[in-house]
Amino acid sequence: MVADRELVLQNFETLAENEVVLSDRIYDLLFEAHPELLELFSAKHSAGGRQMVRETLMYAVDHVNGETWVAMNLASLGAKHVEYEVTEVMYEWLIDAMIDAMAEVSGSTWTAELGASWRDVLRYLADLMIAELPPGKQIGR
Numbered sequence: 001m002v003a004d005r006e007l008v009l010q011n012f013e014t015l016a017e018n019e020v021v022l023s024d025r026i027y028d029l030l031f032e033a034h035p036e037l038l039e040l041f042s043a044k045h046s047a048g049g050r051q052m053v054r055e056t057l058m059y060a061v062d063h064v065n066g067e068t069w070v071a072m073n074l075a076s077l078g079a080k081h082v083e084y085e086v087t088e089v090m091y092e093w094l095i096d097a098m099i100d101a102m103a104e105v106s107g108s109t110w111t112a113e114l115g116a117s118w119r120d121v122l123r124y125l126a127d128l129m130i131a132e133l134p135p136g137k138q139i140g141r
């Protein structure tokens with residue numbers, strides 16, 4: 001279960017209010033660190049990308065609130081991402097970019113503890129999707 005549910009939910013409000021800035025920063029950081037990812041996203045990636053960030057945060061909140069269907073939906077989303085040619089290491093890259101952008105957007109309300117809680121939640125979502133990769137493509141931890 002999540003380290004600090006209340007902290008995550010409170011911070012989610014701040015993030016949701018700044019959703020456009022947050023998405024833009026996530027993709028800036030992601031593409032700056034890993035320019036090869038640009039090819040993966042369609043030309044309209046900013047529209048698709050915003051949807052992805054929004055839905056990822058919604059899944060995170062629903063999971064934090066104990067919704068068990070999240071696991072089922074993420075399995076089919078994971079299978080779709082196999083078709084998008086998303087690999088295991090890319091999930092790490094996205095999580096790092098998300099955490100850094102979330103910290104920026106949250107300003108002085110951000111703490112290390114909050115960062116660790118968010119990382120746990122995003123890790124949980126990513127693991128469910130990674131489980132859909134063909135076995136040879138999972139690097140294992």
Ligand code: HEM
Nearest residue numbers: 040041042045048049052055056084086090091094125126
């Ligand atoms: C927790 C992890 C993730 C979640 C919850 C998530 C969620 C989503 C959602 C909801 C969509 C749009 C709708 C759909 O195709 O069904 C999407 C599309 C997409 N995702 Fe993800 N995603 C995750 C991780 C990643 C990662 C790590 C990458 C690669 C770095 C990635 C690349 C893409 C691409 C290329 C699309 C296609 C749409 C576009 O071109 O913008 N996703 N994702």
